[in-house]
Amino acid sequence: MRLATYEHAGSVGCGVVQGDGIHPFPDGTTVLDLVRSGLAAALEVGERARQTPPVPLDTVRLLPPLDPPTVRDFVAFEEHVEGVVASVGDGGGVVPQWYEAPTFYFTNPCALVGAHDDVAVPPGSELFDFELEVAAVVGRDAASPTPAEVQVFGYTVLNDWSARDLQRREMKVNLGPAKGKDSATTLGPWLVTADELEPFRDADGFLALDMRVSVNGEQVGQDLLSNMGWPFEELVAYAGRGTRVRAGDVLGSGTCGNGGCLAELWGRRGEQNPPPLRPGDVVEMTVEGIGTIRNTVVAGVDLPPVAPARPRPRRRVR
Template sequence: MRIAHVLQLATSTPIVALERDGALYDVAELERHFGTKLADIPGVSDFHTRVVALRCAGLHALDDRLLSGDRPASAQLHADTLLWLPPCAVDRAAYVQLGPYARDADLPWYRFGNSRALLGHDATIPFPALEDDPDYELNLAALLAEDLRRATPEDVEKAIAGYTVLNDWTARSLEARSLARGLPLSEAKDFATQLGPVVVTPDELGPVEVLRAQVRVDAETRCCSRIGEWTFSLAESVAYISNQIELRAGDVVGTGRVFGGSAGRRVPYGARVELMIERIGRLTGKPVRGPAPLPWRRR
């Protein structure tokens, strides 16, 4: 199943949608068309409620109808009438970024990212104004639907609601300056992270480790490793981290940069950057130079 989170521009209403064969369908309209009882439950159209708290209750039945060819035109959404939101609830999610690891690493590591800066598909990405070396980082991301504390890898696998593409945009000059001074990477990372366009449930994907990845920057295509070339598996890393912190339903975990999944050099401002993970989808964004910073102290 392929689940999207979009904003209807005409009404400023965020909705849950299902994607099939490149077309999007409003879940609430599908419920009304098919006469499903869940349509009348207060709050069920909220993404966190339907996808995380209710573990996609009723969505599989709707998706089965779409797969069978029953696709009501009244429920179809059109790209020019909506804005893509990240497929999570940014006001309730923590964003945890794993790795990447040295080949001889003994333990997984992680950092907390800025969940308030999570953006959706086809977004314009404002970089810090003084940054001259914008770059992307291709990741797989997992959306959790269960709380995890002192979890086993098996617990982690059961807790994953679905997977999506993640772009961990990075300001390389700021990153180099932070590393040289022994500082955290907040300035270089926390201005924007992209997710989407859809979250795909595990039953539709099978093993994610074998999925292929690719990047396109304008007309140039760049190949990457397969997703699963990790020092530690996703389940192992998340299980380890759950011994340090409590992860909660709705949190987003980035798996760490795919090998070959960054430019390693400057990406021109205004370029169209498209990240692809096989069977999950394509996430596009455009880096732009952000506004000049305001004075932060009196002189």
């Protein structure tokens, strides 16, 4: 089942996508409500919604499928790490620590954008980039769950827009990324329930979904989601290790390899080819079994430069 949140005639609604229409849920019902109710209950609500007249898809603006409590983004593709550290970090290769545990950072849940929304270049950035990912949505609250105890409610496409020049500066301070990843994250076009994608699961427990990204109609990258270093159940378990995960939490897979972002290609090729994103560029991502998101890059706000720190004299008395 595909669950969508949308804007239509000045109002926000949620419903089940079927064919070229969205069958609305009862007023006030959100996708997050359904996630928290559990997959079985959500599927029942969805079946009832299918009996209602649909809203044509071409008359709505698709919003992010849900309003998550948190958004974590992992770096679970070894091939991506190999290329991108040569571009954003210092040198190449994958550090031994990457293999020890799945690493993630928290990103901004207030910066989510819809499947076809415009995306502005962050202030001061000249090296704007995309990241092709799949995100899993946690299906129930859990404290320190084992992978076998994890419930994934569903999956959506995630584009982790990245200001590589801001990211590189921040990570020189051994902190971040922060403003390098803070401007926008696309989620969409809808949330596909986990049962729909089970036929793609391989013998090792990974979802073998085809992932593709193009810029201005030219394909830049293609990979399989099953090239992740850990399956999503392991990522969720690690996120909840010594703490809690909640139903509705969003966990990104991290960028896929083989051109899942421009920075990986820059690191491998030693040049900015393809070039950084510019206003007018159209980035389209398609993940098998889920759908397509398509965003146009636009000019951002023009802000003054950030003031540098003032060196302190280190006095200890007034």
